[in-house]
Amino acid sequence: MATNRTFTMLKPDSVEKGNIGAILEKITASGFRIVAMKLTHLTTQDAQAFYEVHNERPFYGELVEYMTRGPVVAAILEKDNAVEDFRTLIGATNPADAAEGTIRKLYAASMGENAVHGSDSDDNAAIEGAFHFAGREMF
Numbered sequence: 001m002a003t004n005r006t007f008t009m010l011k012p013d014s015v016e017k018g019n020i021g022a023i024l025e026k027i028t029a030s031g032f033r034i035v036a037m038k039l040t041h042l043t044t045q046d047a048q049a050f051y052e053v054h055n056e057r058p059f060y061g062e063l064v065e066y067m068t069r070g071p072v073v074a075a076i077l078e079k080d081n082a083v084e085d086f087r088t089l090i091g092a093t094n095p096a097d098a099a100e101g102t103i104r105k106l107y108a109a110s111m112g113e114n115a116v117h118g119s120d121s122d123d124n125a126a127i128e129g130a131f132h133f134a135g136r137e138m139f
């Protein structure tokens with residue numbers, strides 16, 4: 001059975017462009033409750049570990065550089081069917097393929113700078129949330 005939490009990051013481009021308020025408004029208006037949230041600057045080691053699964057891909061170096069060039073907003077979100085519903089809300093990885101009205105369609109510049117992260121499974125949501133937050137930071 002699906003759990004009811006997912007993990008997100010509003011990536012450095014969203015912070016740089018001043019889009020975090022608009023994106024959080026869209027997230028909460030779509031029925032997600034914020035369980036944990038902070039502004040945090042990933043180290044190179046953090047980003048490498050977070051995207052370990054992609055370490056053989058040609059874009060890995062650029063991805064790590066992008067994710068560490070400024071702070072991100074990390075958050076845990078709660079809603080029924082959170083992982084799947086949040087992936088629907090953010091849209092396809094490449095904003096050119098993202099559906100109208102999705103966060104990536106509205107706010108992402110490119111595949112490499114795509115505004116927002118969303119966990120792709122319940123297991124990864126739990127792993128990624130625990131990577132960023134201690135139990136006492138979740139509400």
Ligand code: DAT
Pocket residue numbers: 054059063092093111112113114116117118120
């Ligand atoms: P998603 O973030 O939609 O789960 P992913 O897990 O496949 O996508 O990839 C992680 C991030 O890596 C993605 O948000 C942007 C970057 N990325 C993926 N494929 C890429 C590509 N072909 N070129 C450049 N960046 C890419």
Ligand code: MG
Pocket residue numbers: 118119120
């Ligand atoms: Mg992914």
